[in-house]
Amino acid sequence: MKLLIRNLARNTTEAELKALFEAHGVVQYCNLVLDKKSGGSKGFAFVEMPKTGQAKAAMQNINGTEVDGMLVRVKKAGPETNAKSDDSD
Numbered sequence: 001m002k003l004l005i006r007n008l009a010r011n012t013t014e015a016e017l018k019a020l021f022e023a024h025g026v027v028q029y030c031n032l033v034l035d036k037k038s039g040g041s042k043g044f045a046f047v048e049m050p051k052t053g054q055a056k057a058a059m060q061n062i063n064g065t066e067v068d069g070m071l072v073r074v075k076k077a078g079p080e081t082n083a084k085s086d087d088s089d
Contacts, residue, residue, distance in 0.1 A: 001055035002077040006044045009068035025054025
């Protein structure tokens with residue numbers, strides 16, 4: 001299940017984010033979205049967890065919690081989040 005994580009602190013690293021989700025199960029990949037010009041975090045990321053039950057547990061347990069001083073939001077990534085990066089229309 002692909003999850004969208006929003007409202008991340010700009011100093012949160014991909015490694016920290018992956019470790020946060022690994023506490024709830026296997027993380028297939030973690031992608032912190034970076035600004036192309038500055039190289040800094042844009043404040044959101046995607047995490048893929050192959051087991052739906054683990055992904056749902058992570059979503060419930062992490063959503064609304066404080067990470068690096070920010071209350072993060074976690075939800076299932078829908079097709080609209082993929083459409084922005086897909087030019088095959």
